Amino acid sequence: MIEERFDAIVVGAGMAGNAATLTLAQRGLKVLQLERGEYSGSKNVQGAILYADMLEKLIPDFREDAPLERHLVEQRFWMMDDRAHVGLHYRSEDFNEERPNRYTIIRAQFDKWFSSKVREAGATVLCETTVTELVQDAYGRVIGVRTDRHDGEVHADVVVLAEGVNGLLGTRADLRERPKPDNVALAVKEMHFLPRETIEARFNLKGDEGTVIEAAGTISRGMTGMGFIYANKECVSLGIGCLVADFQKTGETPYGLLERFKRHPSVAPLIEGSEVKEYSAHLIPEGGYNAIPQLYGEGWVVVGDAAQLNNAIHREGSNLAMTSGRIAAEAIFQVKSRKDPMTKDNLALYKKMLDDSFVIKDLKKYKDMPQLMHIQSQNFFLTYPQLVSKAMQNFVRVDGIPKIEKEKTTLRSFVKARSWTGLFGDAYRFARAWR
Amino acid sequence: MTTELAVRVEDKLFYNRYLVDAGRAHIKVRPHTVPTPALLTLLKVCPARCYELNDSGQVEVTVDGCVECGTCRVIGEPSGDIEWSYPRGGYGVLFKFG
Numbered sequence: 001m002i003e004e005r006f007d008a009i010v011v012g013a014g015m016a017g018n019a020a021t022l023t024l025a026q027r028g029l030k031v032l033q034l035e036r037g038e039y040s041g042s043k044n045v046q047g048a049i050l051y052a053d054m055l056e057k058l059i060p061d062f063r064e065d066a067p068l069e070r071h072l073v074e075q076r077f078w079m080m081d082d083r084a085h086v087g088l089h090y091r092s093e094d095f096n097e098e099r100p101n102r103y104t105i106i107r108a109q110f111d112k113w114f115s116s117k118v119r120e121a122g123a124t125v126l127c128e129t130t131v132t133e134l135v136q137d138a139y140g141r142v143i144g145v146r147t148d149r150h151d152g153e154v155h156a157d158v159v160v161l162a163e164g165v166n167g168l169l170g171t172r173a174d175l176r177e178r179p180k181p182d183n184v185a186l187a188v189k190e191m192h193f194l195p196r197e198t199i200e201a202r203f204n205l206k207g208d209e210g211t212v213i214e215a216a217g218t219i220s221r222g223m224t225g226m227g228f229i230y231a232n233k234e235c236v237s238l239g240i241g242c243l244v245a246d247f248q249k250t251g252e253t254p255y256g257l258l259e260r261f262k263r264h265p266s267v268a269p270l271i272e273g274s275e276v277k278e279y280s281a282h283l284i285p286e287g288g289y290n291a292i293p294q295l296y297g298e299g300w301v302v303v304g305d306a307a308q309l310n311n312a313i314h315r316e317g318s319n320l321a322m323t324s325g326r327i328a329a330e331a332i333f334q335v336k337s338r339k340d341p342m343t344k345d346n347l348a349l350y351k352k353m354l355d356d357s358f359v360i361k362d363l364k365k366y367k368d369m370p371q372l373m374h375i376q377s378q379n380f381f382l383t384y385p386q387l388v389s390k391a392m393q394n395f396v397r398v399d400g401i402p403k404i405e406k407e408k409t410t411l412r413s414f415v416k417a418r419s420w421t422g423l424f425g426d427a428y429r430f431a432r433a434w435r
Numbered sequence: 436m437t438t439e440l441a442v443r444v445e446d447k448l449f450y451n452r453y454l455v456d457a458g459r460a461h462i463k464v465r466p467h468t469v470p471t472p473a474l475l476t477l478l479k480v481c482p483a484r485c486y487e488l489n490d491s492g493q494v495e496v497t498v499d500g501c502v503e504c505g506t507c508r509v510i511g512e513p514s515g516d517i518e519w520s521y522p523r524g525g526y527g528v529l530f531k532f533g
């Protein structure tokens with residue numbers, strides 16, 4: 001056993017773990033962070049869009065040296081069928097601002113930088129160390145962790161579980177359930193390298209401007225899922241993810257889906273001639289508010305993806321991870337400052353503070369969305385995209401058929417596919433879940 | 436359907452860096468004679484195609500190309516079909532970009 005005792009141990013050096021460790025160290029706590037990867041970031045996968053506001057709260061001057069790719073001036077949404085996409089395209093000069101709001105990043109590089117800030121703040125960071133289990137006393141209180149290092153047991157007043165979506169330690173210790181197939185999506189992703197000028201020409205960008213495309217429709221073959229294409233400086237991140245339960249049901253392969261997405265006529269020209277340098281896969285929590293587990297207990301708190309804090313509708317995760325990590329650390333600091341023990345009752349402060357933040361408020365707003373998307377996946381991801389695409393084609397193709405006839409055809413196609421009650425029901429359910 | 440068959444996952448994994456912990460597989464399949472439905476699902480859902488049928492019809496796992504996503508754990512651990520852990524610290528996939 002390592003004799004040295006810590007105020008806090010943080011398991012994981014991803015977004016949540018780095019935010020928590022940094023905050024604890026900045027407040028003067030003696031903190032040990034354990035990460036299984038070779039360095040912070042070497043196990044982590046993200047699209048990746050970084051939200052500046054949440055990082056500013058931790059590192060106000062991050063723009064000075066953080067490895068940022070492009071600031072986003074544009075957002076595209078594509079509703080796709082097999083040969084077309086109907087797009088929504090929002091671009092504004094307002095986003096060319098002094099302190100841009102969103103950036104693309106490359107996670108392995110970003111995390112490495114984040115981790116350097118954590119070390120500078122005075123935390124002890126130990127990589128290449130897998131935590132194998134939580135150490136609990138006779139009363140079930142968490143008093144430390146066991147690692148795969150020789151003499152690998154370490155004790156602390158509180159353990160922050162920032163272990164990511166799989167959350168092995170917490171589930172092994174029965175603090176929460178293992179993620180269920182209908183609460184997690186499997187995403188696969190590739191990094192496509194192209195010359196900078198080529199990316200800027202293909203995506204209509206200048207300088208460090210960036211754009212991201214979120215895509216849904218027949219690309220997920222009726223499963224609940226989304227594709228994404230994000231422009232970095234010299235590469236394009238491209239990926240697609242669907243619920244594990246849907247993969248299970250359909251027998252689709254993730255790489256088959258990725259390949260079809262890449263070959264789609266709207267996508268292929270964007271990556272033509274690129275050199276692929278990495279293929280990765282990762283789970284994403286998609287259960288939303290109803291899947292959030294117990295967040296604190298005797299001697300422990302759980303933050304980030306491990307706590308299912310992920311907003312699938314807005315594709316936000318890293319910011320919820322950072323914020324929950326920071327808030328948990330602030331709660332721990334407050335308990336510690338009062339010289340109170342790290343009991344369940346005292347750590348309830350973390351939940352209370354999180355409830356007051358955008359993290360829980362946003363997830364609550366969309367609490368019925370994950371289920372609706374899952375149950376209605378055939379309609380939302382297959383039928384409607386096909387109908388909308390057909391309607392658009394009918395609208396723009398000039399072929400001598402009177403417009404009134406064309407409109408009737410479009411309407412008939414919708415009613416035929418979904419019936420009037422189906423259409424109104426879908427609209428009503430969607431509006432309710434969105435509210 | 437045909438596009439699926441054209442994808443060579445091994446080629447994709449070739450882009451990645453790994454530090455293989457020889458002789459210490461972090462995932463194990465429970466010995467069986469006839470594979471359960473969950474095990475058969477893993478043949479398709481694993482993004483690194485780590486699961487394969489052997490000549491006598493059992494599902495086997497080779498973890499060298501595993502990207503540690505956890506999908507097979509979510510599907511196969513509840514029934515006890517597989518045992519799943521992370522590799523030892525420092526081993527396994529080493530993402531350069533992530």
Ligand SMILES: Cc1cc2nc3c(=O)[nH]c(=O)nc-3n(C[C@H](O)[C@H](O)[C@H](O)COP(=O)(O)OP(=O)(O)OC[C@H]3O[C@@H](n4cnc5c(N)ncnc54)[C@H](O)[C@@H]3O)c2cc1C
Nearest residue numbers: 012014015016036046047049131164282304305317318321
């Ligand atoms: C394809 C994809 C695209 C995404 N796109 C976006 C996006 O554009 N914007 C956004 O905001 N979010 C996005 N997300 C979500 C975002 O990546 C996550 O919400 C975020 O990374 C969660 O941070 P975390 O710290 O909780 O977990 P992670 O970042 O996964 O970190 C967990 C860390 O813990 C370590 N660890 C785990 N177990 C142990 C153990 N036993 N011992 C030691 N170390 C351990 C891991 O190695 C890892 O470093 C995306 C996710 C995916 C998969």
Ligand code: SF4
Nearest residue numbers: 481501502504505507
């Ligand atoms: S963890 Fe993911 S990549 Fe590894 S074997 Fe399981 S499903 Fe395949």
